Amino acid sequence: MVETTNPTRADMPLKKVARDARRAMLGEFWHYFAENRGAVLGLALFVLLVVVAIFAPLIAPHGPAMQDRSALLVPPAWEAGGSSTYLLGTDAVGRDLLSRLIYGARFSLFIGVVVVGISLVGGILLGLVAGYFRGWIDIVIMRVMDVILSFPSLLLALVLVAVLGPGLVNAMISVALVLIPHFVRLTRAAVMAEAGKDYVVSARVAGAGPVRLMLKTILPNCLAPLIVQATLSFSEAILDAAALGFLGMGAQPPTPEWGTMLAEAREFILRAWWVVTFPGLAILITVLAVNLIGDGLRDALDPKLKRS
């Protein structure tokens, strides 16, 4: 509390203390995270997916749109009639399934990152404003969030895409909008809990303006639940965008997006099990990896569970 009168002298040791404390916190966090074997497995899977997505052109044996007219609906290599050129078989127009799945990883991760990015930033800003200023602006923001939550999220996203026009970008915007209320509510609740605490009051007395108070003083102390929610939303975004793709409202063919691939494969469901099975399996594995990480994060960041 003294450093406000003489910042130059008191700042140095404080910064070092803060750095050490942060390192200790990270260490403790990793300790609890690593205790959860599922979470580590999820993290490993996720890193693998990211590597596959980044190096897709190097890893994929064929181009995602390359058609081999002589190899339509070829079964996977280990089945009768399969060929080692197409490890997981080909689809109805002779495209290599494995290569399309590898390129598809790019879309799913891209969708997750962009959607969560938009809704996280939007949700935090709205939640900070609502929780910090209270009053009518809080009422307006929270009622709008109630309205969004009154619709089933997939239905609202579907209708929004119908308004904006089908496509991957519009699907991502719609899903992001539908996910915003969770972040707003969490941020607002956390801000309201923190706003009355001594460190916030002292920062205000020291002359910090509302923007600094919201973003630099309060926000860092509300991050734990937001990180967990962001992970959950990441998997929800992938699922919803794939569902929209499956309904024909998301990414459009011939994009190798997994949900869109499933939609294209649907008519061959009883003739060629592999074109249906593998894209869905890819979605499941990705979502599962993210949810495993989310569970680990919750255990590591939730102080209530730490004690037990």
Place this chain on the structure above:
Amino acid sequence: MLRFLATRVGLLIPTFIGVSLVAFGFIRLLPGDPILIFAGEHGITPERYHQVAMQYGFDRPIWTQYFHYLGNLLHGDFGQSIVTRRPVLREFITLFPATLELSVCAIVFAVIIGVPAGVLAAVKRGSVVDQGLMGTALVGYSMPVFWWALLLVIFFSGILHWTPVSGRMDLLYFFKPVTGFMLIDSLLSGQKGAFTSAVSHLILPTIVLGTIPLAVIARQTRSAMLEVLGEDYVRTARAKGLSPFRVVGIHALRNALIPVITTIGLQVGMMMAGAILTETIFSWPGIGKWMVDSVFRRDYPVVQGGLILIAGIIMIVNLVVDLLYGLVNPRIRHR
């Protein structure tokens, strides 16, 4: 309790107004002339155009239009389908029992399996059983339902030929809907095999729609049980020498179920979202498929009316869950 009820109901009014604004604005946000949209794909003559414009009040200021629309809603007029020319509300009421029947079956399925699984995992905490159950629950929770539905169809309908692929009833049987619930109507009809047919059509959609709630309920039951099992009164019950079954099944479970019931209630709202995919895949003639079909047919009055009706149901379900929770847990009321 009355004040709690009044505030909760009072909060619904601005939310409902917001919902109606979304539905009202949706038609006007669509690219193109709303009258041409209402007219559908057949086009419209200039005279008819003016007639429709007058009828819907498109010549008046937008706020007058909105209040007119709101007035219609309050009178139960949710517009008319472009495709069938029938009132939206009547279509909704005809189709709703199908969704309700499926949702109820799915919730029952999820509770019957999810609660015991959660209890078992909590009692055997840290064991192979616990890890296996919770691992499975996480897989279920991460499941893309549309793919899960296709897999089940491949296996049970394609390979084993046990269940039909779509619909609610074999075409062999025909009877007038009395309640709208196939399970009841097929029994009432007295036709041999009709009930079996209804059940076999229900099985796969029930499993698909129930999977995610099942996973959520199992996880929630486990953590609620773990919390309760550490309480003093459970230790006391054990110390009294009660059988483990009585301690877990009666003393612990009854208290653990309070948060679980809230979860179940909130899952009912989620059902409407899950129903969109499940009903579309199984051609189940309910609200979810109706909405998706209407979006694709550009039957926008139906989408508009359906949005409000579905949001209304979710709002009411959430309110009831809240009130029940307030009844069970007095602490909530006095926040």
